[in-house]
Amino acid sequence: MLELQQLAKDWEARVLLRDVNLRVDSGETVAILGPSGSGKSTLLKMVAGLESLDGGRVLFDAQDITALAPERRRFALMFQDFALFPHLDVQDNVAFGLVEQGLRKAAARAQACDMLARFGLQTFARAPVTQLSGGEQQRVALARALITQPRVLLLDEPFSALDAELRLQLQTEFRQRIAEFNMATLLVTHDEAEARAMAQRGYRVLDGTLQLLW
Ligand SMILES: Nc1ncnc2c1ncn2[C@@H]1O[C@H](COP(=O)(O)OP(=O)(O)OP(=O)(O)O)[C@@H](O)[C@H]1O
Ligand SMILES: [Mg+2]
Structure with missing residues (x-):
């Protein structure tokens, strides 16, 4: 189980994230919604270990991995712009x-x-x-x-560059893979219908903290 405890992040003297608490079971998908600039991508990078924390801890299966290097976490992060190696x-x-x-x-x-x-x-x-x-x-x-x-899959707007029909198809495919590979998955998306189709729970980033939507 992935567990976020009291995560906090400041940016340019303002609070971006605070009191972020979340548990995601293996095989479960949790969606994160929220306006542009609210800190969704920053949160995923913090979980991946690619962005420092200003407070809180990241745990996996009750082990504190906050200080563990990104490549040793066995977490996978996927962005919207695929980031495949063109060469x-x-x-x-x-x-x-x-x-x-x-x-x-x-x-x-x-x-x-x-x-x-x-x-x-x-x-x-x-x-x-x-x-x-x-x-x-x-x-x-x-x-x-x-x-x-990976034990954890972090998806940042994975389908936003695709057309509507393909999005639906990939949502189904990804949902099957997440179950098959039994990963704890965090999905950041702007699309609430997509979030509801893929995630058992959804939150909105509001005033720097997570508000439960469903
Ligand atoms: N290295 C950084 N660490 C933390 N915050 C940053 C960093 N660089 C930029 N920011 C600022 O933090 C805020 C949150 O950015 P972030 O990319 O996390 O938002 P987002 O919710 O993913 O937005 P979008 O929906 O547009 O992708 C922005 O105002 C951004 O300018
Ligand atoms: Mg983002």
């Missing part, structure tokens, strides 16, 4: 996390190909990522995020 093909994008963990390239590629097959993307394995559509790139980005078997 690598699809297979090597997906294999990247495993190579970083020290796996040999051939073994990492084999696992990447298995993951791509599981996602129905095997025909793209050798394609440059720049040749893929937006939806295909988002699927590859998810495959890449999941290959290291």
